[in-house]
Amino acid sequence: RTTEGFAGQLYLASDHKTFLKNAKKSRLQEINLTNQYSYLTHWQVLYIDPQFRMEYEGYPVHANANIIFDHCKTNQCLAVFSNYVLWTPYGKEYEVAAHTLLDSHKAERDVNHWLLVTGSPSGETTIVNKPGS
Numbered sequence: 671r672t673t674e675g676f677a678g679q680l681y682l683a684s685d686h687k688t689f690l691k692n693a694k695k696s697r698l699q700e701i702n703l704t705n706q707y708s709y710l711t712h713w714q715v716l717y718i719d720p721q722f723r724m725e726y727e728g729y730p731v732h733a734n735a736n737i738i739f740d741h742c743k744t745n746q747c748l749a750v751f752s753n754y755v756l757w758t759p760y761g762k763e764y765e766v767a768a769h770t771l772l773d774s775h776k777a778e779r780d781v782n783h784w785l786l787v788t789g790s791p792s793g794e795t796t797i798v799n800k801p802g803s
Contacts, residue, residue: 680704681711684741684768695754699746699768712742720777733788738778741768747782 680703685691687699704711716738717726731737739748746768754765771779 678705681707682713683708683710684744684746685710686744693754693765693767694756695765696751696767696769698749699741699744701748701766701768709743713748714740714742716740716747718778718783731786733786736783736785738782739784744768746770747778748784749781751781 682701683704683706684699684701687693687697691700692698693700715731717723718736718738740746741748747770749767749769749771751765751767756763756765771781773779
């Protein structure tokens with residue numbers, strides 16, 4: 671849920687893809703913001719390592735650590751695709767969709783990994799380094 675104020679209270683929602691309702695470029699499961707709270711807006715935060723997920727279930731989520739957002743209804747993970755670029759009024763943006771991509775070890779790939787970044791308490795600027803930059 672977004673904070674109150676400029677955008678109001680918006681929820682991140684998703685539902686199964688159909689022929690008429692899917693992501694613009696990748697044609698995968700669409701993600702959108704809505705002001706209506708429903709089961710389509712339920713997401714679960716998963717621990718990054720699949721071997722320790724059951725042990726970490728129910729524990730607080732640590733800031734500045736990789737996590738996975740899993741959609742409760744469709745069991746698809748939130749993913750960002752750098753090969754699908756959308757031009758918006760804000761400039762170039764990567765497409766975000768709900769799709770779980772697995773590697774050879776049945777673990778989620780990097781496109782499904784997310785990071786909740788917080789500011790530094792000392793007032794210094796926090797910079798997150800992208801892989802390959």
